[in-house]
Amino acid sequence: TMAEKESWQGEVRFRRRSGETYPAWLMVSAVRESKGHGKSGEVANHIGIAIDITDRKLNEERIQFLAHHDVLTELPNRSLCVQRLQMALAQAPITGEKVAVLFIDLDRFKAINDTLGHHIGDGLLRSVAARLTQAVRGRDTVSRLGGDEFVVVMRDVAGREDVQQLVERRLIPLIRQSHPVEGHELNVSCSVGIAVYPEDGSDIDELMRRADAAMYEAKTTGRDMARFYSMETDQRAVARQTMEQQLRRALERNELSLHYQPRLSAQGAQLLGVEALLRWTSPVLGSIPPSEFIPIAEETGMIRAIGSWVLQQACEQWVRWQQLVLDAGVGDAASPHPLARVSISVNLSAAQMSDPALVADIEALLLRTGMPAHRLELEITESQLMDNAHAAEQQLAALKALGVQLAIDDFGTGYSSLAYLKRFDIDRLKVDKSFVRDMLSNPADMAITRAIIALGHTLGLRIVAEGVEDLATAQVLGALDCEELQGYHFSRPLPVPELEAWACQHQPSGGPVRAASVMDWWTFTRSSVRGARRLCLRQWQRLRTGICAGPGPLEVVAAQPAGDVHHLANEVQPRLGLAFHGLLRQGLGVHAAQRHLGLFVALGARGCQLPARQLLGQLGQGFV
Secondary structure, eight states, rough: TTTTOEEEEEEEEEEEESSOOEEEEEEEEEEEEEEEEEEEEEEEEEEEEEEEEHHHHHHHHHHHHHBBBBBBTBBBHHHHHHHHHHHHHHHHHTOEEEEEEEEEEEEEEEHHHHHHHHHHHHHHHHHOOOOHHHOOOTTTTEEEEEEEEEEEEEEEOOOHHHHHHHHIIHHHHHHHHHHETTTEEEEEEEEEEEEEETTTTTSHHHHHHHHHHHHHHHHHHTSSSEEOOOOHHHHHHHHHHHHHHHHHHHTTOEEEEEEEEEEETTBBBEEEEEEEEEEEEEEEEEOOOHHHHHHHHHHHHHHHHHHHHHHHHHHHHHHOOOOOEOOOOOOOOEEEEEEGGEEEEEEEEEHHHHTTHHHHHHHHHHHHHHHHHTGEEEEEHHHHHTTTTHHHHHHHHHHHHHHEEEEEEEESSSSOOHHHHEEEEEEEEEEEHHHTTTTTTTTHHHHHHHHHHHHHHTTEEEEEEEEOOOOHHHHHHHTHHHHHEEOOOOOEEEOOHHHHHHHHHOOOOSSSSOSSHHHHHHHHHHHHHOTTTTHHHHHHHHHHTSSSOOOOHHHHTTTTHHHHHHHHHHHHHHHHHHHHHHHHHHTTOOHHHHHHHHHHHHHTTTTTOOOOOHHHHHHOOOOO
16 A cells, blocks of 8 residues: 555556546655654655556557557458467367358459559458458458468358358359459459368368368369368379479479470461470379469469470470481482471460560570571460550560561460550461360351451461361361461371471372362261351352362262251252252152252362352252
8 A cells, every 4th residue: 555655656547527538657656744864754645647648558559459460451360360260169169060261362463463553452452351351240250361361260150051152152252343442443353262170170270271272272273263172172282282393303304395286278288387385294293284284383483494495495496407308319309308497386474474584585595596586486375465465565576576476375265455466566366276176066166266367367467276176177267268277187296206207298288178088078068067157158169169079079969868968058058948949849859859959069069150040040940
């Protein structure tokens, strides 16, 4: 007590006249009576001094808050998230409840930061934090681990279905909605990984790790989705880690190689170039498809070194082909190898495109190897161009100044901007194989392919169709004025020795690609017409010109079912359907009517350009 002490100090709360209270630091000292000769007597009074410490208390509270919360979003941070998850897991065995851990990562957030600035990115993160808090229940914990990663701890969930409904019906749709940030309307998606206690783990580290693994799987599967942890998730994560470790040593161990796929002219099947395609054969993992190891190389940054190696190997290989000659007979001069006249296409990654040293490196490589610049073609996907169109335009202009050829690969699969496309100084468009593969059976793919070809020609570009796997597709593309073809119909990607042998054996036809037999011609005509309904008559006549010669087509057509011939006639020239029914009404049998219409088709196949009225007149009918 103050009776026993000379002084005291401590924190108190005072009340103002308004009734408001405030914290203060009070210091009290005793005042004693004097007895003379320097001796103190009894306490006569106390003196108190109070200091308003409101600001200090606010600062202390802020420091305490920041110790457990994120500065930017004011969500719980990792420390508080772990504390609350520990409490939930400690309570769960007693109550029998399930606990779900959600790992959330924004998709392509880095692009927003890089293009619009970090202050816009910070605003987006605050908006996402508010949406996540809105999406979950009041008793759930939403925390930010750092960057664009968030974690949600959901207590007392009924099961996976309960979590899945909340994530897919509320959380993901709310994140997809537009985020207004400082005058910008930003759209972003998220990938979500989910682990549930007790099925997927019983401790914090295990649950967090497995939710993170499930989130990564959602990203690699296609983004903008949720994935639950499963045993396969772990297996895939371990396999990916193993693949990454092996890939880091692949270059120094000489495990990488290049295969080359020929690119031919649609008219004449002349060998024009080859595309260099990367292959990896690991002594531990075996042969790994590029679709599996290329994304890993891009994510880990290894793609720069690998891409540089591919460019160097392709250029050096072209130089070696210049030294090859074909064996000649006695007294004949040796002729150059067919591969000595081709160009080589090399795919550039997004990391290479953004490398300021790319142009200088390629220039030095061309000088060192002696390869002419126009023999090197660089392929870039349209998504790479659109991610940073201004920088891409400058990079492409610098590459073009070197004299190299430029092509847009997989055209039609990204978010094309025609306004930007016309500004890029490119030479070729490569139609993606996803359109070419089914164009004969899917009218939409046929329409897209025709549109891309027309667009390319309008811009003065050459068109290359990838994924040509059969004769019918090659012939239709030739009729659509697609200049170059590439695919398994001609050759799969080959290692150098096999490619050199293939090039020696390949003989250009000097004309359009021809059917191997009369029956091939019929199969081609019947299948092609389903996907080419909207071809104008001029294109269709060109399509059939030179496909087959001799008396065969008439017999083949006459042997087909009446319905098939009728369908074909309808598609090639609508008036022939009327003629077919007219022939039947005139008393001709089905077989005879087929032969008459077969004559028309056969004449068209030989290149006949007679008007339909004259042709039908030759058939002895006047139905036009």
